[in-house]
Amino acid sequence: MIKVGIIGGAGYTAGELLRLLVNHPDVSIVFVNSTSNAGNKLYDVHSGLLGETDLAFTSETPFEEIDVLFFCTAHGDTRKFMEKHADSLPADLKIIDLSTDYRMAGDDHDFIYGLPELNRKKIIRGQRIANPGCFATAIQLALLPLAENGLLKDDIHINGITGSTGAGQRPTETTHYSWRNDNVSVYKAFNHQHLNEIGQTIRDLQPDYKGAVNFIPVRGCFARGIFVTAYTRCELPIEEVKALYEEAYHDHSFTFISDKNPDLKQVVNTNKAIIYLQKQGDTLLIICCIDNLLKGASGQAVHNMNLLFGLTETTGLRLKPMGF
Numbered sequence: 001m002i003k004v005g006i007i008g009g010a011g012y013t014a015g016e017l018l019r020l021l022v023n024h025p026d027v028s029i030v031f032v033n034s035t036s037n038a039g040n041k042l043y044d045v046h047s048g049l050l051g052e053t054d055l056a057f058t059s060e061t062p063f064e065e066i067d068v069l070f071f072c073t074a075h076g077d078t079r080k081f082m083e084k085h086a087d088s089l090p091a092d093l094k095i096i097d098l099s100t101d102y103r104m105a106g107d108d109h110d111f112i113y114g115l116p117e118l119n120r121k122k123i124i125r126g127q128r129i130a131n132p133g134c135f136a137t138a139i140q141l142a143l144l145p146l147a148e149n150g151l152l153k154d155d156i157h158i159n160g161i162t163g164s165t166g167a168g169q170r171p172t173e174t175t176h177y178s179w180r181n182d183n184v185s186v187y188k189a190f191n192h193q194h195l196n197e198i199g200q201t202i203r204d205l206q207p208d209y210k211g212a213v214n215f216i217p218v219r220g221c222f223a224r225g226i227f228v229t230a231y232t233r234c235e236l237p238i239e240e241v242k243a244l245y246e247e248a249y250h251d252h253s254f255t256f257i258s259d260k261n262p263d264l265k266q267v268v269n270t271n272k273a274i275i276y277l278q279k280q281g282d283t284l285l286i287i288c289c290i291d292n293l294l295k296g297a298s299g300q301a302v303h304n305m306n307l308l309f310g311l312t313e314t315t316g317l318r319l320k321p322m323g324f
Helices: 012-021 077-084 116-124 134-148 195-205 238-249 298-308
Strands: 002-007 027-033 068-071 094-097 128-130 156-162 213-219 226-233 255-258 273-280 283-290
Touching: 002 012, 012 027, 012 298, 068 077, 068 298, 094 298, 116 134, 116 298, 128 298, 134 156, 134 195, 134 213, 134 226, 134 238, 134 273, 134 283, 195 213, 238 255, 238 273
Parallel strands: 002 027, 002 068, 068 094, 094 128, 156 213, 255 273
Antiparallel strands: 156 226, 226 283, 273 283
C-alpha cells in the first residue's frame, strides 16, 4: 500500500483528493494535516466523506511513516513549508504539490511539471511533481499537438469559462451564490497567472514561436468545470489536424478527441479532457473541457501518484461523468 500524507486538508482540492484516495485500492491515508481543524473528523469539514472514513485532521506530520506527501496549500505556502522542514523530510519521500510554487522551471528546485500528456516519462522517473493549474491544463491540452509539430504560426486567442470552485473555498464577493448565479464576468484579462506555465510549455516545444497568447478568463454561473475555446491560424486540412491530435493522445488514458461538439457535463466528476476540432477557412477552433477540481487539480495529482509508483494510470480514477 502507498502511505499518503496531506498538508492543507480543508479546501476544495483537498476534499476531492480525499474522496479519490479513500476509494483508491492501493492507498492508505496516514495523516491529513490542518492546524485549524486538528481533532475534527474529515467529514466535519468535507461532509461527503461521512460513512467513507473516520480519520481525523491532525497537527502532526509524521513524515517517516509515509511514501508520498501531497500539498493542498495556498500559493506560496508549499515553498515556505519545504524550506522550514528541509532537514526533516526523508530523502526518498515523493512530493506532489498542487500550488503554483514550483510550476515554473528553475535552478532552485527539482520539481517536474506534472502534465502527464507532456511529461509522462519524466514523471515516472521523478520524485517531486508540480501539479499544473486548471486553466493551464485545459489550454495546454488544446495546443500541445500544434506546438509539438511547429504549427503555431500566428497569435492564439482563448476564452475560458470556469466554475466557482476554481476560486477556492473561502467566500469572496464574486463567489457568493446571490452574485454568481445567473451571472458571468471577465477577470484577469490577458494577464492570468496560468499564462506563465502555458508560455513555458510552448517555448519548450516550439522555441521559434513569436506570437501572442491572448487569454480571457470568465467566471461562470456553475460550480465546477472549465470550458475553453481557442482559435488560431492553421493551413492544414482539418483531417490532418485531427490525425495529429489523435496521434498525440492515442496512448494517454484521459484525453479524448471527439467528433461531436462537447458539453461540460461530459467531463464533470471525471479526470477526462475532451477535445473538439473545427475549421473555418484557415482558422482552427479547438475546444477543450475538463473538471477543474479533478483533471485540473486533484484527479491529475492522483494520476501523477499512479505514475510515480508504477500503477496503472487509471487506478482510482475510473469515474462516471454527472451527465444529468
